[in-house]
Amino acid sequence: MRKIVLVVFVSAIASFPACRRGPTIDAAQVTAVAVSGALPIEDPLAALWQRAPEHPAALVPQDIVEPKLMQAGVARVDVRALHNGDWIVFRLAWQDATRNVLAETGVTSDSAAIQLPIQPGSQVPDPAMGETGKAVHLLYWKALWQDDAERAAGGGKDRVAALYPNATTDHYPFLANPSAQDEMARRYAPADAAGNPVTRRATPSPVQELVAEGYGTTTAVATQQALGRGAWRDGQWLVTIARPLDEGDGLAQLGVGHKTFLALAVWDGASRQAGPRKMRSVWIPLVLQAAPGR
Secondary structure, three states, X not given: OHHHHHHHHHHHHHHOHHXXXXXXXXXXXXXXXXXXXXXXXXXXXXHHHHHXXXXXXXXXXXOOOOOOOOOOOOOEEEEEEEXXXXXXXXXXXXXXXXXXXXXXXXXXXXXXXXXXXXXXXXXXXXXXXXXXXXXXXXXEEEXXXXXXXXXXXXXXXXXXXXXXXXXXXXXXXXXXOHHHHHHXXXXXXHHXXXXXXXXXXXXXXXXXXEEEOOOXXXXXXXXXXXXXXXXXXXXXXEEEEEEEOOOOOOOOOOOOOOEEEEEEEEEOHHHOOOOOOOEEOOOEEEEEOOOOOO
């Protein structure tokens, strides 16, 4: 009788799924683990992410400037980071019941951002987009931009056709008068005609680099190097955001073995969050781990 009970018990333990270990949690800081070779810059599901500890970052509504976010959204983002001495890549993970990649009626795009202080040291600026004389460097991923790039790479429809697949175009006035095309573009697509960097994307990357010294001062960086990719599955976004450690003067510089800070933001498209209407974090310590043996 004892032998039978023992066999059943061992069999049950061997088949129990809870034996798989979860991530190592670092509640104090985000630690970028040093690895050799290629980074999973555009692969949020790569096995290499298992080597990085996870920091659970609490988010609060942006309630400082108008338009404020009056109803709380995503409460936490789990952050991991890896670097290889040349590039650093972050992975952000948060719960989101809906995948919002197109700006439909009453819906905006799911988005996320990482903010870094440009000036080194412990005297960080205001986490709400920096302050005058203390600029911040932003890495802004948008699901809408990723969807645009993926459809374009696959030879798919443009955004309007994706939203309204049954729509047809019977006539464009400028086709009858090509000389009026530029004037009509300025009239009906003023943001594109003005070279707005949000409308006229400099690269197909879904991550845009920006600098700011407070709300209302956001400016696109002249040379865009950041990369990334998001994957939505089982009610969760997993998003990678990557950049070189050294991006030159005027931007945040990241050094191996040095401590700096980062802050995070998330926009939930289903809740019509956009611009200042977002969930954000305070400053979080960020340390780039030195490679073993150094």
